[in-house]
Amino acid sequence: MAEIENRPTNFIRNIIDADLASGKHQQTHTRFPPEPNGFLHIGHAKSICLNFGIAQDYNGLCNLRFDDTNPEKEDINYVNSIKEDVNWLGFQWSGEIQYSSNYFDKLYQYAVELIEKGLAYVCFLTPEQAREYRGTLKEPGKNSPYRDTPVAENLALFEKMKNGEFKEGECVLRAKIDMASSFMVLRDPIIYRIRFAHHHQTGDKWCIYPMYDFTHCISDALEGITHSLCTLEFQDNRRLYDWVLDNISLECHPQQIEFSRLNLEYTIMSKRKLNQLVVDGHVDGWDDPRMPTIAGLRRRGYTPGSIREFCKRIGVTKQDNLVEMGMLEACIRDDLNENAPRAMAVLDPVRVVIENYPQEQVEMLDAPNHPNKEEMGSRQLPFTREVFIEREDFRVEANKKFKRLVLGKEVRLRNAYVIKAERIDEDEQGNITTIYCSYDPETLGKNPADGRKVKGVIHWVSASHCIEAEVRQYDRLFNVPNPGAAEDITDALNPESLKVVKNAKLEPSLSEAAALKGYQFERTGYFCRDDHFAHLVFNQTVGLRDSWAKIEQQDKGQ
Missing domain, CATH: 3.40.50.620 (HUPs)
Structure with a gap:
């Protein structure tokens, strides 16, 4: 009852x-x-x-x-x-x-x-x-x-x-x-x-x-x-x-x-128009991860539970309305935040050399698969003298709001040590090629707040033990909220809907990732392995936060 x-x-x-x-x-x-x-x-x-x-x-x-x-x-x-x-x-x-x-x-x-x-x-x-x-x-x-x-x-x-x-x-x-x-x-x-x-x-x-x-x-x-x-x-x-x-x-x-039928922002629900996108080659088939098809959402990493929850949240009425894309993305974000194991991946790598770390040493560090769920266990991360970090996580100079690695200052490597940037190498165009750092061997496993003033935590992978993969980052297929109203839907297509990152550096445990299983790439977003390719490919499911919300608020304000 x-x-x-x-x-x-x-x-x-x-x-x-x-x-x-x-x-x-x-x-x-x-x-x-x-x-x-x-x-x-x-x-x-x-x-x-x-x-x-x-x-x-x-x-x-x-x-x-x-x-x-x-x-x-x-x-x-x-x-x-x-x-x-x-x-x-x-x-x-x-x-x-x-x-x-x-x-x-x-x-x-x-x-x-x-x-x-x-x-x-x-x-x-x-x-x-x-x-x-x-x-x-x-x-x-x-x-x-x-x-x-x-x-x-x-x-x-x-x-x-x-x-x-x-x-x-x-x-x-x-x-x-x-x-x-x-x-x-x-x-x-x-x-x-x-x-x-x-x-x-x-x-x-x-x-x-x-x-x-x-x-x-x-x-x-x-x-x-x-x-x-x-x-x-x-x-x-x-x-x-x-x-x-x-x-x-x-x-x-x-x-x-x-x-009322479902009308979702930045999406079309006409099978005829979706077929047009497929036939004309604007997308790679009905299951392209940018498509609003169930097959496309599945391949992108959406879970059945997240879609059922979305349908529950929007409800059933006789009132036609346009549902915000952020509501669908919030459902998968909530699901994966609870259930996706964590991993580290560097999409735009720059080499870091820890000069006072033993050159041939390989240290296996224990990292939890989920920060709040001990039952999900842990995995081993190889730590070595040379690692990769995200290029955007380093600046030569920065204000106090930048809580990552700055020349002459410290930051903590996730699940590892505190390092300090000492000097850099640049190429002829002024691009940073190597960051030389020192590390404090007494900081392993300690919380940055425990007497050690470091501004933030960044992710990394071992340069000698990481694996390489292609990472596909997806944005909304259309760049207007109601593409169905356009005379020609191809005029509303978002040219930045797919960004392919070649040779991203991933922690070695991801070589065994199951197809369609969601992972949180720490500090980056949620991803899943795409088994449509012979080589290792990960699709971005959704970011860690709704990056479109601020844009949409600004547009509505105008």
Whole structure:
């Protein structure tokens, strides 16, 4: 009982609670119905968490159904990627995977039933003529000249459509509803069209395919769905959803309920536009870590828990809004801060020589894998006379706010000793090539605050024992908050969305890093190993702090 009281609530759950309390339904049954015409993105994750989450919380059922009515744009690879994404997010569908194509025979019979009732007809208007007859938002449409074709003739024509006796585009089957309706979706919509296309499930059995709006509601009813949850753009389509089910011989009539889709800053949620980025080569595939696809987020190092938490935080409402990217990044940052082991990596190295450290000595220092979790254990770091530090962590001169290494002053090396910068070498261009330091052997393992005034702590790796890797640092794919509003989305692309660092220096333990496992590179950010490459590559998941927040505040202030 306590579990029921503590579960989240929203207007959809309130409807479900009322339906169960009244006895309208004995068990909830939802479904997640993607079209297999692209990879799922973060917006679909919201729907996945909603539909499967309701099934979990109410001890109900949730189907995974592919609404596969458009064979020209669908592919079995998309089917497989969607199954993987749902499982990765932590959900399991009820029973076997469903396909709308499983119901093509029944859908055909329901179309015949509508014809027999005088509620559907074969129309030979060209697409241009059909648009003209349809009318506008201010003017009613006109009846097609084929609207009153006798039932027997319509049945014969529809049979010819099924048998491939008409060309593509020559005719369609339309529902006979109301050409004067204020809802455009009810102005005799197309419910079947001719397509001579191979289908990934049914092969070449069919050359006519049902439209989504006709298929979706019948599929829901055939599967016994109680609550058909969809986004707000389908609100008007609910009239057609109900009309179809009210006029065929199916007892089950699911309730369609709409909620607001996810709109995320610096992101697009259109599969068509995402596909454009892939096809035109602006990104390296659907799983490019800059993409908002679930596959891209996974490859970048996002965890299932962080995405579920994000969906929980944004909630479910009917109010359209633009969610800040910082909210998504905060979820993965919170997750990895608690669960990611620490490691050290130097991305822009400069050599440090500790002149008073024995030249051949290799000292193994113990370093905790997490500063607050002893149960995560520790690893051994080789310490040697020569190490690498970040170039930005050293200055010849600096003010008091700079808490790193300065010539003539001290700093602590993380999990190691206090060192002092004594002198430097520079090349002909004035670039620092080597920093010569001394160290205090009495400072190992001591806290800088314990009587020793050092300004800060910096990370490092042994020059002779480190490993080299490619590190890919990602920024937002677009440089405007609402790229979908741009006439050409390519104009909004961020040219700095990917920075590749060659030959970064990493502590040796990272050679055994598991793919997709998150690590905090101390003082730098969170990273994970990318197994798409033959060589060692780490992707940046997110920085240690939201570097965009200040920029966005300044922009809003302007």
